[in-house]
Amino acid sequence: MTDIKKQYRTVMDDRFPPEVSLTVGDVVLKYKKRVWRLDDDGVLVEKGLRYGENPGQEAALYELVDGALALGEIELIGPGRGLVSALDEGQMVQAGKHPGKTNLTDVDGALHILRYLTERPAVAIMKHNNPSGVALADDIATAYHRAFMADLIAAFGGAAVLNRPVDKTAAEMMAELYLEVVAAPDYEEGALDILARRKNLRILRMPGIARLDQWRDSRFLDIKCLIDGGMILQTSSFNPIISAADLLPAQCLHDGKLHEPKRQPSAAELADVVFGWAVEQGVSSNSVIYVKDGCTVGIGAGQQDRVGVARIAVDKAYAKYANRLCWQSHGLKLDELALLVARGEKPAELLAEIEARTKADRAGLPGSAMISDAFFPFRDGVDVGLAQGVSCVAHPGGAMRDWExxxxxxxxxxxxxxxxxxxxxxKH
Incomplete structure (x- = not known):
């Protein structure tokens, strides 16, 4: 029988060249392939990416090493500013094994969020290029705990990226869970020994994370490749919302009447909007998210209709809340408890209690901010959040029916x- 598991362990050869050049107008951008000499199952292997998005897909990571491109007044990021693409063996404190494409794009996706959240300790846990949980706190261990508890199911096998050095408390929590990657600017004494219990965990020390504010306004050349071999070039997205002062009042003129909200947001709600808009930079579209007190409550990503993704985010909030209650009360995931109940090994009342409390608390959604990455074309999406007690709604504005x-x-x-x-x- 074919060893199916072997395909995930195998380091693929790749035939990509050591250097690549891209000519844009009269500017030549030069890239160098990143390779690492790492221990892989007891053998030192010099190789770049383990494989691409899936086993069987050859892949290579390239760092920009020469050439600076400007498009009008926009100067794109140039050489010498590497983060993920500049990873070397010294930063791979524990390689675990050669990384695959999604390991590094998850870290990159987290940095795309965290570069807007540098003022406080923050953690983004990524899974398949979407955040499962993002949180702020007064210390990094609490930020990690909040991000993990926001979705303890999806965090399994994810990439946790922290914007402050990892302390022993945070390390203990991360060592209890199967993670693929942990990345941070540094690690306090004793933290690495704790994380090293997980032999296949990729532990990255990335000093640049401590200076992420320097990347806040940086834009890069974003390349989208097409099935016919063609490509679309665009400048990367940019988040202009630095503080509540950058937000706009919700107004819409309809049939000669100016429609405005009766109630203005509180300072806490505005802070959640600024936080939520930073998180939205890393969520696949269409997306609607709910945030509260600097933490994600429900994340709806990558759907075709906005009202649908608003409902999905609510459904996820309820499921994640119930899981959190179950974990805190019984040390079990909800499905694990349900299986034990079905086997007659646990009383059914335990499930009923969790369901009742989740329903009574409405999954913690009351008082949350509802953030949409694009305007609501109809009021139905907004009504989904309002039905759950959302107290503030934020979106770009500009719809014909903003007044509704x-x-x-x-x-x-x-x-x-x-x-x-x-x-x-x-974000597509």
């Missing part, structure tokens, strides 16, 4: 606030 969404907030009991970001945050 504003009135939906005004008709809520109690009325909800609304603000515009003035910018769409699509």
């Amino acid at each position: 969404s504003i009135e939906a907030c005004n008709q809520a009991d109690p009325p909800a606030a609304m603000v515009f970001t003035g910018q769409r945050a699509f």
Whole structure:
């Protein structure tokens, strides 16, 4: 029988050249392939990426080493500013094994979020290029715990990226879970010994994370390749919302009447909007997320319709909340408890209690901010959040029916606030 597991362990040869050049107009951008000499099952192997998105897909990682491109007034990031593409063996404190494409793109996706959250300890746990949980706190261990508890199911096998040095408390929590990658600017004494219990965990020390604010305004050349071999070039997205002062009032003129929210957002709600808009930079579109007190509550990503993704984010919030209650009360995931109940090994009342409390608490959604990466074309998406007690809604604005969404907030009991970001945050 074919060893199916072997395909995930095998380091693929790749035939990509050691150097690549891209000519854009009269500018030549030069890239160098990144390779590492790492121990792989007891053998030192010099290789770049283990494989691409799937075993069987050859892949290579390239770092920009020469050439600077400017498009009008936009100067794109140049050489010498490497983060993920500049990883060397010294930064791979524990390689575990050669990384695959998604390991590194998950780290990169987290950095795309965290570069907007540098003022406080923050953690983003990524899974398949979407965040499962993102959180702020006064210390890095609490930030990790909050991000993990936001979705303890999806965090399994994910990449945890922290914007402060890992302390022993955070390391202990991470060592209890199967993670693929941990990346941080540094590790306090004793933390690495704890993390090293997980032999296949890739532990990355990336000093540049401590200076992520330097990448906040940086833009890069984004290349989308097409099935016919063609490509689309674009400048990368940019988040202009630095503080609540950058948000816009929600207003819409319809039939000669100016529609505005009855209630203005509180300082805490505005802080959640700024946080949520940073998280949205790393969520696949269409997306709607719910955040509260600097932590994600429900993340809906990559759907075809906005009202649908608003509902999915609510459903996920309920599922994650129930799992959190089960984990905290019984040290089990909800499905594990359900299996024990089905076998008659645990009383059914335990499940009923979790379900009742989740329903009573409405999954922690009351008082949360609802963030949409594009405007709501109809009020139905907004109504989904309002039905769960959302107290503030934020979206780019600009829809023909913005007035309906504003009135939906005004008709809520109690009325909800609304603000515009003035910018769409699509990520495909």
